[in-house]
Amino acid sequence: MNRATPRLRALAALPFVLALAVHLLLFARWRDELPAELATHFSVGGEADGWTGPTAYVLISTALLLGLAAGWTAFVRRRYLWAAFATAGFAGGLLVQLLRANRVDEFEVVVFSPGMDLGVALAVAVVAAGAGWALTSLVPEEPPVPGQEGEDGPAADGPRLPLASGETARWSKDTGSRALTVLSVLALAAAPVTLLVATWPDALLGLLGLVIGVPGLALARVRVTVDRHGLTVRSALAPRPRVRVPLDGVEGASVREIDAVGDFGGWGYRVRAHRTGVVLRSGEALVVRRDGGREFAVTVPDARTAAALLNTLVERHGKV
Amino acid sequence: MLFRVDPASSVPLGDQIAACVRGALADGSAEPGERLPAARELADSLGVNVHTVLRGYQRLREEGLIELRRGRGAVIVPGVAAPDRARLVSRLREAAAEARELGLTEAEFLELARTSLS
Numbered sequence: 001m002n003r004a005t006p007r008l009r010a011l012a013a014l015p016f017v018l019a020l021a022v023h024l025l026l027f028a029r030w031r032d033e034l035p036a037e038l039a040t041h042f043s044v045g046g047e048a049d050g051w052t053g054p055t056a057y058v059l060i061s062t063a064l065l066l067g068l069a070a071g072w073t074a075f076v077r078r079r080y081l082w083a084a085f086a087t088a089g090f091a092g093g094l095l096v097q098l099l100r101a102n103r104v105d106e107f108e109v110v111v112f113s114p115g116m117d118l119g120v121a122l123a124v125a126v127v128a129a130g131a132g133w134a135l136t137s138l139v140p141e142e143p144p145v146p147g148q149e150g151e152d153g154p155a156a157d158g159p160r161l162p163l164a165s166g167e168t169a170r171w172s173k174d175t176g177s178r179a180l181t182v183l184s185v186l187a188l189a190a191a192p193v194t195l196l197v198a199t200w201p202d203a204l205l206g207l208l209g210l211v212i213g214v215p216g217l218a219l220a221r222v223r224v225t226v227d228r229h230g231l232t233v234r235s236a237l238a239p240r241p242r243v244r245v246p247l248d249g250v251e252g253a254s255v256r257e258i259d260a261v262g263d264f265g266g267w268g269y270r271v272r273a274h275r276t277g278v279v280l281r282s283g284e285a286l287v288v289r290r291d292g293g294r295e296f297a298v299t300v301p302d303a304r305t306a307a308a309l310l311n312t313l314v315e316r317h318g319k320v
Numbered sequence: 321m322l323f324r325v326d327p328a329s330s331v332p333l334g335d336q337i338a339a340c341v342r343g344a345l346a347d348g349s350a351e352p353g354e355r356l357p358a359a360r361e362l363a364d365s366l367g368v369n370v371h372t373v374l375r376g377y378q379r380l381r382e383e384g385l386i387e388l389r390r391g392r393g394a395v396i397v398p399g400v401a402a403p404d405r406a407r408l409v410s411r412l413r414e415a416a417a418e419a420r421e422l423g424l425t426e427a428e429f430l431e432l433a434r435t436s437l438s
Contacts, residue, residue, distance in 0.1 A: 167326040168368075170323045170357075305322055309322070
């Protein structure tokens with residue numbers, strides 16, 4: 001999983017704990033001045049048009065802050081610590097401004113000024129981001145990703161699979177994500193159900209199920225193949241969509257442990273600054289260095305055999 | 321699963337393909353119930369004729385290691401016994417090759433096999 005240290009995680013949780021404490025303290029302090037129903041939703045003009053009881057309000061706001069805290073604590077990276085502080089600052093600032101707006105005489109209309117109050121929340125976020133930025137120096141730099149050293153030389157290092165001169169070989173493996181399969185099938189199943197049950201304009205939402213389910217299912221199970229054409233990754237159910245790196249474009253292949261969230265920011269077909277990837281889980285991955293320095297990664301078991309065969313085929317291809 | 325064929329070898333290409341599947345099943349890199357690549361696809365990858373691949377698959381089917389189903393392609397037989405069966409078939413083939421080297425006739429080899437059973 002994520003390589004964040006306990007200290008980094010604690011620092012990421014800190015602003016949310018502070019925001020939660022301040023918000024609950026102010027709520028307790030202003031309890032008597034707050035109306036029986038708190039205005040919690042506002043029209044564009046700032047007029048209140050939605051109300052929530054105090055118990056529900058406290059539960060929902062606390063859950064919101066805790067949820068954000070859990071997300072940031074789980075997925076934080078050192079260089080994004082400031083963003084955790086900014087998130088906490090903005091959420092906390094907004095909640096406090098909401099309480100403040102509710103602190104009025106009984107017959108006055110509750111007004112939440114979008115410009116003013118959002119501005120205050122943003123200002124709090126900026127200050128918090130600054131504090132987070134300053135605190136980043138308390139966390140030691142993350143060690144470089146293992147396996148990224150020694151990137152020079154075409155396929156110089158890396159495993160090999162000895163082949164006789166005329167021998168041909170092919171390696172392939174199906175790999176998938178059960179979670180993605182289940183989610184995609186559910187999304188697909190939701191489409192016809194929504195169309196049947198919901199009234200017409202709302203039923204259009206059911207099409208979302210198709211938009212999510214079809215590509216999801218296509219990617220939920222993929223076949224990774226290494227042969228004389230190069231590296232091919234395609235849906236196990238259909239010949240397309242497909243990603244192919246021809247032997248000409250391969251500089252070398254290696255095996256690396258990949259953290260889906262930390263290295264690629266999630267699952268699926270991922271595009272990053274210097275690398276793309278078909279990432280279905282965290283763990284063993286075949287990483288191909290392409291000419292031009294870009295990397296293509298695919299998470300697959302038995303990646304060592306794949307890398308060895310690919311290196312051997314690239315070397316032989318270069319000789320011919 | 322890794323497939324490799326060497327045209328320079330004296331072993332027929334179809335048998336080499338069958339041996340790859342047996343080996344993969346025995347060492348765990350292929351699992352019972354796993355689907356083999358489509359014959360056309362595998363033939364293209366290895367640069368051999370489709371019929372060569374189909375001959376290999378047919379041999380595996382006779383050995384009870386895979387099932388050939390219309391529309392579904394070739395699937396390794398499900399069940400925990402499949403890897404052991406693959407190992408047994410491999411050893412039998414080795415024994416047959418050895419018998420051939422020793423100059424035994426088919427009848428003599430079968431007689432020998434029957435004697436070891438009783």
